[in-house]
Amino acid sequence: MTxxxxxxxLIFIRITAFIVIxxxxxxxxxxxxxxxxxxxxxxxxxxxxxxxxxxxxxMFLFLLLNIKETILGLALxxxxxxxxxxxxxxxNLVDFQVxxxxxxxxxxxxxxxxxxxxxxYYWISISxxxxxxxxxxxxxxxxxxxxxxxxxxxxxxxxxxxxIVSLFSEVFELxxxxxxxxxxxxxxxxxxxxxxxxxxxxxxxxxxxxxxxxMVSYIITLLTLSWLIxxxxxxxxxxxxxxxxxxxxxx
Numbered sequence: 001m002t003x004x005x006x007x008x009x010l011i012f013i014r015i016t017a018f019i020v021i022x023x024x025x026x027x028x029x030x031x032x033x034x035x036x037x038x039x040x041x042x043x044x045x046x047x048x049x050x051x052x053x054x055x056x057x058x059m060f061l062f063l064l065l066n067i068k069e070t071i072l073g074l075a076l077x078x079x080x081x082x083x084x085x086x087x088x089x090x091x092n093l094v095d096f097q098v099x100x101x102x103x104x105x106x107x108x109x110x111x112x113x114x115x116x117x118x119x120x121y122y123w124i125s126i127s128x129x130x131x132x133x134x135x136x137x138x139x140x141x142x143x144x145x146x147x148x149x150x151x152x153x154x155x156x157x158x159x160x161x162x163x164i165v166s167l168f169s170e171v172f173e174l175x176x177x178x179x180x181x182x183x184x185x186x187x188x189x190x191x192x193x194x195x196x197x198x199x200x201x202x203x204x205x206x207x208x209x210x211x212x213x214x215m216v217s218y219i220i221t222l223l224t225l226s227w228l229i230x231x232x233x234x235x236x237x238x239x240x241x242x243x244x245x246x247x248x249x250x251x
Contacts, residue, residue, distance in 0.1 A: 007047060007050075008047055009066070010065055010066065010151045011043045011047055011050075012043045013070055014073040014146075015142065016039045017070045017074045018073040018074070018076050019038065020073075020077065021074055021080075021081055022077040022080045022138065023080065023084045023125075023129070024129050024138070025038070042139070046146060050147075065151065065152065068153075072149060075246070076141075076142065076145060076243060080243065082167065083171070083174075083235060083236060083242065084122065084125050086171045086178070086235055087175070087178060088121055088122045088125075089171070089175035089179075090121055090174075090176070090178035090179035091120060091179070092118045093175065094117040094179050094183065094186075097182070097183050098117070098186055098217045099210055099213060100116045100117060121178070121232070124228070124229060128229060128233045132236060134239060134240075137239070137240045138239060141243040141244060145243075145247050148244075148247035149247060167242065167245075174235050177231070178231055178232065181224055182221065182224075185216060186213050186216065189212060189213055
């Protein structure tokens with residue numbers, strides 16, 4: 001096996017592992033032939049950019065490098081997916097508060113179970129991802145990963161668990177910021193319905209509460225839609241920064 005073939009295999013494994021997890025490239029509706037062709041195209045382009053590597057005669061070491069590239073590609077895809085998870089978590093929080101979480105259904109295009117707002121927030125984030133041309137920036141960050149973490153590197157000397165934990169906490173903070181307007185309005189609606197149930201006991205608040213909260217959430221969503229899209233756009237723009245920060249942990 002020549003160094004050129006070893007190099008192409010390692011590049012292809014990292015890119016394929018990344019595509020498997022990264023939203024925007026891992027749609028189940030996309031044919032697998034398209035995903036493989038896209039991975040091969042990127043592999044050939046990156047192969048012409050990055051420097052050559054020495055021949056790896058030890059097959060055990062080459063196997064370790066393959067495992068390392070698989071884990072690294074999955075990790076990079078997972079970091080990208082975390083930002084989309086922030087939007088989806090925000091939608092799930094709204095669904096729980098409004099009461100739509102009881103009507104969760106399986107979405108085959110995503111591969112997860114989600115309710116109305118969860119799916120809406122997710123697909124808005126996907127749309128904004130492509131509208132802001134972030135898919136090109138994500139691919140650029142993936143190409144830069146070969147400079148941060150070369151193919152023939154096995155050890156991760158600068159691993160920092162604290163930075164990983166802070167990344168997860170940032171995701172939950174972003175999700176709460178996206179969901180908080182509707183959550184506050186629905187909580188106020190619950191308080192008003194509680195007051196009505198005490199002052200006018202003849203009104204069946206239990207039957208009235210669900211459609212009222214659904215209607216209020218729809219109205220607030222329409223009124224804050226431009227703010228929501230702008231906030232999700234600002235969240236999506238954090239992807240290259242998070243990817244670069246993650247790669248700095250291991251460079």
